[in-house]
Amino acid sequence: MRRHTINARPDWQRTVEEQGLIYPLTRHPDGSLRPYWDESAYYSFTLGEVEALEETVEELHRMCLAAAGHIVAEGRLPELGVTDPRVAGAVTEAWRRRAELPSLYGRFDLRYDGTGPAKLLEYNADTPTSLVEAASPQWFWMEERFPGADQWNSLHERLVAAWKRQAPLLPPGSPLHFAHSSEDELGEDLMTVAYLKETAEQAGLDTDWISMEEIGWDSFSGRFVDNRLRFIRSCFKLYPWEWLTTDAFAGHVLDTLDNGGGTGSTLWIEPAWKMLLSNKALLAILWELYPDHPNLLAAHLDGPGELTATGWVAKPLLGREGAGVTVHEPGSDPVPREEPCCYQELAPLPAFDGNHVVLGAWVVEDESAGLGLRESSGLITDEYARFLPHVIL
Structure with missing residues (x-):
């Protein structure tokens, strides 16, 4: 794994916008606009590194599924902050009927510097973003800058294939709505x-478009119903379940939740x-189920404990873009937190030329599918991070 500097392509901003990346720049607190898509540098990996990382990602995914089954079987949902019996019941029923429910993708965030595991x-398998830049613009960047090279990136093909395989699980006779x-x-x-x-349409599905705020309720x-008063039988929503089950219409969501084959109900993707x-x-x-696993960091829910000796990171149980992470x-003294947190062993992101990088490794269905890299100035990958492309050399 290496970082290389390179000249950006002329008119790179227009190029990536045409390829689907509609926000190539980020506005910083001082009002300045700086590249989010940053092709002034790139990362290279060997094929051996990528093959090992693919195996790691798929093993981690299997472990996470096993942990999910353990949480349901042992009644540990309250430890996740899921205390509403109706929500817990929806999650439990969705898990038990998961073979009947479409489930598409997720993204692992990994610490890796090329020298160790x-x-x-x-892991975010409900509402992961940074997908477009990983799937499309970085592939076209590689084809233009490094013709004949390769990339850890089969995202587009796998997404289309996943929709084709899962199409029989969708309610017939109505479009699959997509909502944000x-x-x-x-x-x-x-x-x-x-x-x-777009990937669903390429798989032959009938689709439609709506915002979450436009979804109506026909009492x-x-x-x-959608804004044409059609019954929404299935909907892919980039909207966290913790919001969906606490919003003003949460009761209706739970009342009409399709956890497999229900009529008069709505099938939500990703499932509960x-x-x-x-x-x-x-x-x-x-960490409890797989102690000392080489790809895990020590983590606890009841405080940092022994991690005070090694340093730790406190992470709110729910959140995105590094919000609330400390x-x-x-040797630091434990700091009381009002909200429930996970206390994870400190493993500072590696710095390449002063840039802290995190690997976003994608899973489609149950298979490793691609990689996106984000750099940040500090140890927390936040909303001001930059996306850099990569190649396999």
Whole structure:
């Protein structure tokens, strides 16, 4: 694994926008616009590194599924903050019927520097983003800058194939709606949903488009409807389950939840059991089930404990873009947190030329599918991170 500097292509911004990346720049607190898509540098990997990482990702995915089954079987959902009996019942039923429910993708965030085993930082299998830039612009960048090279990237093909395989699980006779929140100011969620809609269409599915805020409730029929008053029988939503089950219409969601084959109900993708894989409590339960696993970091739910000697990171159980994450150096005194947290062993992101990098390794269905890299100035990968392409040399 190496970082290389390179000149950006002329008119790179227009190029990546045409390839689907509608927010190539990020506005920083000082008001300046700086590249989010950063092709002034790239990372290279050997084929052996990528093959080993693929095996690691698929093993971690299997471990996470086993941990999800353990959480349900042992009644540990309250440790994830799921205390509403109706929500817990929905998650449990979705897990038990998961073979009947479409489930598409997830992203592992890994610490890796090319010299030792990759370490799991977290897993988001409910609403992961940075998908478009990993699937499309970086592939076309490689083809233009390194003709004949390769890349850890079969995302597009695998997504289309996944929709084809899972099409029989969708309710017949109505389009698959794709929804994002109109509160998304950056356009990241809009872009991600638009891309996934395109992959579904390439798989031959009938699709339609709606924002979460436009979804209506027909009290006469007791159904969710779109802005043409059509019954929404299935919907891919880039909208976290913890929001969906606490919003004003949460009761209707739970009343009409299709966990496999129901009529008069709505099938949501990702399914409710994905809440198990997008909660930081999963990290502590993994450590409990697989202690000292080479790809895991020590993690606890009841405080840092022995991690005060090595340093730790406190992560809210729910959150994105590094929000609420705090870093504590070795020997620090424990800091009380009001919200439930996972306390994970400190493993500082490796720095290449002063840039801290995290690997975003993608899974489609149950298989490794691709890689995206984000750099940050500090140890926390936040909303000001930059996306850099990669090649296999």
